[in-house]
Amino acid sequence: MIASFADPGQRTAPAPFGHALARLAEQDARIVGLSADLAKYTDMHVFRDAHPQRFFQMGMAEQTMLGAAAGMAEVGLVPFASTYSVFATRRAYDFLCLDIAEPNLNVNVVGALPGLTTGYGPSHQATEDLAILRGCPNLTIVDPCDAVDIEQAVPQLAAAPGPTYLRLLRGNVPSVLDEYDYRFQLGKAAELRTGRDVVLISTGLMTMRALQAAQRLEADSVDVAVLHVPTVKPLDREAVLAAARTDRLVVTLENHTVVGGLAESVASTLAFAGVGTRVVPIALPDEFLAAGALPTLHDRYGLSTDAIVQRVRAELGGTPRPTRPGAAQPTVPPTA
Template structure:
């Protein structure tokens, strides 16, 4: 066994206390699922390295850094350099996992990801915290448009996990994929919900989590967790909600989505923790239109504006992505 392997932690480390959880009171959580999954994976994959732009504690990469300090690179507040260095390491046979905030990857380092990584199909995994409305710090930290920005980039796979259970499974899955990946990251004490449904992540596959005859909710990321909670609320009103989870945004599993949307008589709602412009909703709408499928269609997502700062529960309800707000909106549409 290597020296690096002997340093791997034997217990699951927790995240920084400065990171607030998006979990509801009393909801089950798991600490730093990405960081812990990466450490476990690195035991078997010595080519894995971790890089960050001064944000190890805030992307859960500090757990990997503690376990494998000789395989960890702190690049400072220089996201363009971060992406270029990852590209160079990938060219030499390493498997870089790069972390930063989603706003910095999408807005500040886009050209470097495009030219240095995606165009060359390099095996770099870009894992970014604070996707959508998961920060109360306002527009400087809220990556409400990151999927819209990256969907147009060729060769780039985009993944938006829903909870800790899925993050733990998606991490080795994206490592096994040959090519660049952008994964949105829920960090810290991340809620658990998909394990209750026996869910297994498969890259590129959308999966039905629960069935229902009245409404089809096609969702991704945090919105899937909220959609499942809203479905439980609506069940009390005898409203049956089917939830189809599309964790992989690109390539999108249109075959599964169109088969579900084509079942007549149901309201089709796309729910996402992202602006309604350029995300999953528009991708699904375009796919249905091209296929000649025209159900009643609505979107739940963030508005096309810069969002306010404040407490996350208040903001989620204000902008319509809390479970209660989703349930209210679906009731209103029926």
Template sequence: MNTPAATVPPARRLTTSAMIASIAEEGQRTTKAPFGHALNRLAEERPDVVGLSADLAKYTDMHIFRDAHPERFFQMGMAEQAMLGAAAGLAEVGLTPFASTYSVFATRRAYDFLCLDIAEPGLNVNVVGALPGLTTGYGPSHQATEDLAILRGMPGLTIVDPADSVDIEQAVPALAAHPGPTYTRLLRGAVPTVLDEYDYRFRLGRAAGLRGGRDVLFISTGLMTVRALSAAKELERDHIDVAVLHVPTIKPFDSDTVVREAAKGRLVVTLENHTLVGGLAESVASSLAYAQTTARIVPIGLPDAFLAAGALPTLHDRYGLSVAAIKERVRREL
């Protein structure tokens, strides 16, 4: 006999938290809303900084800035094209806009406005896209699995994929100081705090070696750098020595460092929260090809497909982004 809906326990019915779950591992240190707090600190020092949102301030951590500086915040509604056009106008009169929405809407919906209103005149507009790659289980309408591929070809656009709260907090003032347009893949909410353990400093356009290793080289970006570090530590138990090179800037790409590290004879594994088409793996491969350097590359990333909806941890296992899946892949390839 069917159970009446009224008798189903609420805990079983309200399961949406798994759809946009924290990307932090169990027991990992986190920082709440690092982008919002970093932007607020920057705004206290720079009166030219303004914020815009396409009706998603709460979901891009822009609400921290909004509440502290309401006179410098512009709620544009569900209209990303209008938001980017307005941001361009604000930049034209000497202000420094940070415009936030979901990555899918900034890239798929508003590409032409980003290209011709912002990138072509080289304006300092900082587009901040939440839910990059597979950071939601809501399905293809919200999963920006191809945003890097869409934007890498845009002339003059700087693209940043931060790994954790430390990366985000250090990137915000660097983006504001950069003279041209930027796009950042935002990790929001309770964001892992990891890179402070590695004497890390964000440098726009530069990759950073986080740990050495003689057997395998992980080249990673975004949230996958945190997974790479965890997998590297756990692979030590199997006597597999893994180095980790973090690439926080996808464009301009630090080809020199990547080629130098990849040429040391280790298995090279790229890790990205993005389709394998047009992202980090192809950037690494083309850098090696242009430098006439050979290395065996194993790409870990998302398939060239529209992904399923579902609970986020389950999807990360299914598509190979979990720490367990990374370790298993490395063991198979060695």
């Protein structure tokens, strides 16, 4: 059973990554797929069944899989190598860094179960994968919101000249962004909603929650903008600066530890540009998380829509608002 973060009755698409990769392979003979004994659980089985001669089952050997993908890229193929995010980052980082990123090869690493998308506990919860990989040169990092993002991202990842890392949402994945006239552009953020009072800068599945929270807050006459950041590295700094250079409350949302992910990337962007805007991080705490049911865990760790709405209301009610664009704000410890 694949746990889903989709809401009851929400519109979903089955295995969007696998179907997008299989379609792309029909047009591009260079596309190959690899799996570390997890094809079914990374949606790579869709590609395997459609193109069995171009699929390589590497067994439970993630280092070998990434090394083989590097060799395939050296001879002109375009590999997509899939496993769980914890194994691609914690277990095989050296191979990703030196075999793939250092020679700047077109290898696309696909990591399932990013952040808090499983209740299996710390052995499978990749809550720190962005922190690990943001420091790797040449690597492009994509954290999609939904099935629309994934389907549109796959061809662009294949076309990118260097290595990429995709935080995969698997199984029945919600479809949300097609309601917002959205198109995925590698390296670009997208403003999905405008708003005068609050701007939510979000990535990954948290953009879905940001949109839900914005609709809920409308009932309180709170006008909320949502800036979706599907590419975490390289960050669309111009879009982030434009969003933060106002008198709005700035909140970041990510399915990742508060250490080393979107919040710190946004905060450093503002600091380096001399913008003194306070950033409120909604993220996972800097700790190993519990096992359990996803809805319960998302409530417990502040990723649910209810938790986001409560946090924004508290910030608006208890935090002095700036009186001019770029006004400095008191600093607070980075808690989830």
